[in-house]
Amino acid sequence: DAKTTQPTSMDCAEGRAANLPCNHSTISGNEYVYWYRQIHSQGPQYIIHGLKNNETNEMASLIITEDRKSSTLILPHATLRDTAVYYCIVRVHLDSSYKLIFGSGTRLLVRP
Amino acid sequence: GAVVSQHPSWVICKSGTSVKIECRSLDFQATTMFWYRQFPKQSLMLMATSNEGSKATYEQGVEKDKFLINHASLTLSTLTVTSAHPEDSSFYICSAKDNFGNTIYFGEGSWLTVV
Numbered sequence: 001d002a003k004t005t006q007p008t009s010m011d012c013a014e015g016r017a018a019n020l021p022c023n024h025s026t027i028s029g030n031e032y033v034y035w036y037r038q039i040h041s042q043g044p045q046y047i048i049h050g051l052k053n054n055e056t057n058e059m060a061s062l063i064i065t066e067d068r069k070s071s072t073l074i075l076p077h078a079t080l081r082d083t084a085v086y087y088c089i090v091r092v093h094l095d096s097s098y099k100l101i102f103g104s105g106t107r108l109l110v111r112p
Numbered sequence: 113g114a115v116v117s118q119h120p121s122w123v124i125c126k127s128g129t130s131v132k133i134e135c136r137s138l139d140f141q142a143t144t145m146f147w148y149r150q151f152p153k154q155s156l157m158l159m160a161t162s163n164e165g166s167k168a169t170y171e172q173g174v175e176k177d178k179f180l181i182n183h184a185s186l187t188l189s190t191l192t193v194t195s196a197h198p199e200d201s202s203f204y205i206c207s208a209k210d211n212f213g214n215t216i217y218f219g220e221g222s223w224l225t226v227v
Contacts, residue, residue, distance in 0.1 A: 032214060043118075043205050043218040044156070087155070091216075099146065100207070100216060102156040 004088045004103045011109040018075040020106050022088030025069040032091040033064060034100060035073045037084040037108075044087065047073065078110045115139060116208050118219035125226055130194045133222045135206030141186040142208035147179070150203040150221075162189040186211070196226040 168181035
């Protein structure tokens with residue numbers, strides 16, 4: 001299974017960009033990278049996913065390196081409500097099935 | 113956006129009894145759903161993959177006879193914790209993949225307390 005490595009914690013100032021790195025050096029060619037976040041006692045919230053190309057949506061941008069061994073989630077203007085645990089996940093393929101394996105995640109604290 | 117709903121949100125049951133948690137995809141069809149368990153201050157741990165119309169695939173170390181999974185339709189999967197014990201108390205979360213896309217959505221989670 002491809003595993004991900006993330007910093008345990010990070011912080012940034014409100015209104016600034018938050019850049020959350022993720023290492024997935026063992027990723028295979030057909031495995032997607034997903035990002036979710038979890039606010040205390042709630043289910044994970046989908047943020048974004050990508051395969052090879054950079055992706056952007058209303059919540060964030062996902063930058064995937066050309067060799068696909070790492071990626072960065074960018075929250076362009078962090079707010080206090082973005083304080084959460086952010087999970088970078090590789091969708092692991094198994095025969096005709098697949099699964100999402102969560103790592104430890106990064107605890108992001110957005111400071112006023 | 114797509115919604116995955118879990119019911120109940122929280123439940124308290126007596127030791128030795130069984131409790132069922134439902135996971136529904138509200139506006140999309142999901143052939144595949146997943147069940148996770150999360151203990152306080154820990155990450156989510158995948159328990160099993162639920163496949164519509166077939167048997168669930170359990171992760172190593174997860175007792176299939178204790179955690180019964182049924183996925184009878186494209187919008188509903190259920191997890192039954194049988195003969196529950198206090199150590200089964202946890203936050204149980206399901207997720208579902210839209211059949212027509214690659215996005216996987218998570219439910220709000222269900223808190224189980226066994227007393």
